[in-house]
Amino acid sequence: xxxxxxxxxxxxxxxxxxxxxxxxxxxxxxxxxxxxxxxxxxxxxxxxxxxxxxxxxxxxxxxxxxxxxxxxxxxxxxxxxxxxxxxxxxxxxxxxxxx
Amino acid sequence: xxxxxxxxxxxxxxxxxxxxxxxxxxxxxxxxxxxxxxxxxxxxxxxxxxxxxxxxxxxxxxxxxxxxxxxxxxxxxxxxxxxxxxxxxxxxxxxxxxxxxxxxxxxxxxxxxxxxxxxxxxxxxxxxxxxxxxxxxxxxxxxxxxxxxxxxxxxxxxxxxxxxxxxxxxxxxxxxxxxxxxxxxxxxxxxxxxxxxxxxxxxxxxxxxxxxxxxxxxxxxxxxxxxxxxxxxxxxxxxxxxxxxxxxxxxxxxxxxxxxxxxxxxxxxxxxxxxxxxxxxxxxxxxxxxxxxxxxxxxxxxxxxxxxxxxxxxxxxxxxxxxxxxxxxxxxxxxxxxxxxxxxxxxxxxxxxxxxxxxxxxxxxxxxxxxxxxxxxxxxxxxxxxxxxxxxxxxxxxxxxxxxxxxxxxxxxxxxxxxxxxxxxxxxxxxxxxxxxxxxxxxxxxxxxxxxxxxxxxxxxxxxxxxxxxxxxxxxxxxxxxxxxxxxxxxxxxxxxxxxxxxxxxxxxxxxxxxxxxxxxxxxxxxxx
Numbered sequence: 001x002x003x004x005x006x007x008x009x010x011x012x013x014x015x016x017x018x019x020x021x022x023x024x025x026x027x028x029x030x031x032x033x034x035x036x037x038x039x040x041x042x043x044x045x046x047x048x049x050x051x052x053x054x055x056x057x058x059x060x061x062x063x064x065x066x067x068x069x070x071x072x073x074x075x076x077x078x079x080x081x082x083x084x085x086x087x088x089x090x091x092x093x094x095x096x097x098x099x
Numbered sequence: 100x101x102x103x104x105x106x107x108x109x110x111x112x113x114x115x116x117x118x119x120x121x122x123x124x125x126x127x128x129x130x131x132x133x134x135x136x137x138x139x140x141x142x143x144x145x146x147x148x149x150x151x152x153x154x155x156x157x158x159x160x161x162x163x164x165x166x167x168x169x170x171x172x173x174x175x176x177x178x179x180x181x182x183x184x185x186x187x188x189x190x191x192x193x194x195x196x197x198x199x200x201x202x203x204x205x206x207x208x209x210x211x212x213x214x215x216x217x218x219x220x221x222x223x224x225x226x227x228x229x230x231x232x233x234x235x236x237x238x239x240x241x242x243x244x245x246x247x248x249x250x251x252x253x254x255x256x257x258x259x260x261x262x263x264x265x266x267x268x269x270x271x272x273x274x275x276x277x278x279x280x281x282x283x284x285x286x287x288x289x290x291x292x293x294x295x296x297x298x299x300x301x302x303x304x305x306x307x308x309x310x311x312x313x314x315x316x317x318x319x320x321x322x323x324x325x326x327x328x329x330x331x332x333x334x335x336x337x338x339x340x341x342x343x344x345x346x347x348x349x350x351x352x353x354x355x356x357x358x359x360x361x362x363x364x365x366x367x368x369x370x371x372x373x374x375x376x377x378x379x380x381x382x383x384x385x386x387x388x389x390x391x392x393x394x395x396x397x398x399x400x401x402x403x404x405x406x407x408x409x410x411x412x413x414x415x416x417x418x419x420x421x422x423x424x425x426x427x428x429x430x431x432x433x434x435x436x437x438x439x440x441x442x443x444x445x446x447x448x449x450x451x452x453x454x455x456x457x458x459x460x461x462x463x464x465x466x467x468x469x470x471x472x473x474x475x476x477x478x479x480x481x482x483x484x485x486x487x488x489x490x491x492x493x494x495x496x497x498x499x500x501x502x503x504x505x506x507x508x509x510x511x512x513x514x515x516x517x518x519x520x521x522x523x524x525x526x527x528x529x530x531x532x533x534x535x536x537x538x539x540x541x542x543x544x545x546x547x548x549x550x551x552x553x554x555x556x557x558x559x560x561x562x563x564x565x566x567x568x569x570x571x572x573x574x575x576x577x578x579x580x581x582x583x584x585x586x587x588x589x590x591x592x593x594x595x596x597x598x599x600x601x602x603x604x605x606x607x608x609x610x611x612x613x614x615x616x617x618x619x620x621x622x623x624x625x626x627x628x
Contacts, residue, residue: 004485008485009481012481012484012485012488013481015484015488016418016468016480016481016484017422017425017461017464017465017468018465018468018469018472018477018480018481019465019466019469020469020477028478028481031478031539032478032481032482032485034539034540035410035478035482035539035540036482036485038406038407038410038540039407039410039411039486039495039499040407041403041404041407042404042407042408042411042495042498042499042502043494043498044404045401045404045498045501045502045505047498047501047502047505050501050502050504050505051501051504052497052500052501052503052504053500053501053503053504053507054309054500055309055339055556056295056296056309056310056507056553056554056555056556057295057296057339057341057556063338065335073202073203077202078202080200080202081198081199081200081202081428081429081430082427082428082429083426083427083429083430083431083432083434084432090427090428092427092460092463093458093459093460093463094459094460095459095460
């Protein structure tokens with residue numbers, strides 16, 4: 001497997017909504033490459049005829065419940081942990097507009 | 100001044116089952132039990148730092164069946180801090196959930212409360228259960244009661260330390276790649292990872308959903324069966340919950356394993372195991388043989404690929420599960436600061452805001468997550484995002500899913516011939532604090548013997564099997580799907596025959612004795628309130 005570059009790491013960080021300061025970035029790139037090199041060990045395995053396992057249990061049957069209304073959390077309870085709320089809603093920074 | 104500490108060793112030294120018997124005979128009240136454990140926890144926690152939060156002075160009385168409930172009435176317990184309990188914080192050992200109070204109880208919390216158990220508090224853990232030493236907690240490290248300069252294991256390290264030091268009667272942890280069994284091994288107690296789906300995950304904060312499972316950490320095998328009886332069984336709130344009813348697992352505690360077929364996988368006894376660990380496990384295997392079990396070597400040929408497979412699948416699932424921490428509905432939110440003030444060259448493309456303006460939504464997400472998550476969690480989110488990203492999915496994630504099939508088939512093949520497998524839980528005893536933090540890969544490799552069990556969704560139990568260099572060694576017993584009855588029977592038989600049951604760390608006994616001596620001399624008043 002090819003090593004990941006600082007630019008690729010920047011791209012992945014943006015996808016994951018994470019950032020690093022410039023000083024610790026090279027260390028991160030090094031660590032990620034070391035881990036990726038280790039997990040590339042799997043390329044030794046011939047898996048051409050092996051089906052993938054996504055789950056330990058056989059979950060082919062979908063799980064549904066009766067479509068009956070049930071009481072959920074009260075609005076105040078749902079908002080109690082919010083960092084910011086207003087008028088019964090989660091308040092967030094500007095989404096559109098600005099520049 | 101009440102003689103709390105003087106009274107505590109006698110009650111807190113009991114197992115949950117023994118305490119339950121005294122409660123039943125009304126020789127001890129639930130209030131006595133609560134006070135004894137609370138004062139011992141308060142006295143020892145400054146040295147061990149096992150708890151993130153200890154509940155208030157009086158137990159929450161859940162109602163009628165409490166105290167008299169035959170299962171766990173009046174027995175104090177603790178929860179790993181990724182299991183929700185109404186009224187207590189749930190941080191997952193992360194700064195991003197600092198101050199979060201879940202508005203509901205996990206199913207296991209409900210079931211334990213209904214069985215009459217009394218919740219003492221929440222225990223320390225590696226952040227979001229990502230770690231094998233408790234050193235990745237966003238708050239502080241926990242010490243091993245056997246040697247305060249050693250790690251208790253992880254990620255359920257606080258829970259294991261608390262049970263080992265008799266600070267609580269039992270605890271629940273979670274096990275994604277060994278996080279119940281490895282700390283149980285390092286602290287000399289019993290830790291069970293049940294079959295995937297046997298215990299509801301509702302209210303367990305998700306790390307890697309196809310691998311996570313809640314399990315008990317207890318002083319002995321009997322307590323393990325008792326706690327499992329209280330928490331196992333189908334839950335409609337968890338769609339991956341197996342369609343099986345709970346049952347009374349204590350009926351499998353029979354000290355007879357004549358004719359049981361046990362396999363010892365050679366890949367688990369090879370290089371990289373400390374000699375003292377190997378010797379203790381070999382003695383245990385010989386002991387089981389002497390008790391009438393048929394022991395034979397076997398092979399799980401894909402063992403060496405387990406860790407690599409896990410470090411694709413678990414971070415992939417985690418990167419998705421942890422996307423919810425965005426600073427909107429709960430937990431930490433990066434506040435007030437202006438965009439670009441601290442983020443440097445690595446700032447992602449989505450982070451830009453208007454020059455000098457307040458953080459926009461995307462920048463708020465990024466800043467919140469970068470501030471709130473610790474280094475190990477960020478590292479794993481990066482790995483997970485990478486292996487799922489366009490162009491790499493087939494090479495990494497799909498490949499790992501296929502490797503997972505091979506690991507699973509290894510077990511299916513051997514369980515055609517064996518009732519259970521016997522292995523070391525970890526290749527080492529508890530390592531010194533700081534020994535592995537600089538090298539993430541070395542930390543990962545400590546889970547080489549526990550990870551494959553999660554991959555296959557099987558049950559595994561770690562029980563103490565002696566000491567090496569004065570530190571506990573864990574014996575892992577692995578069963579087939581829903582093989583808990585076999586594992587409990589085997590573990591109980593070994594515990595009974597070996598006499599190795601809740602070994603006590605001398606360091607803690609010495610600390611308690613010293614504290615008591617000071618109190619007896621009138622030196623210090625009011626230790627624990």
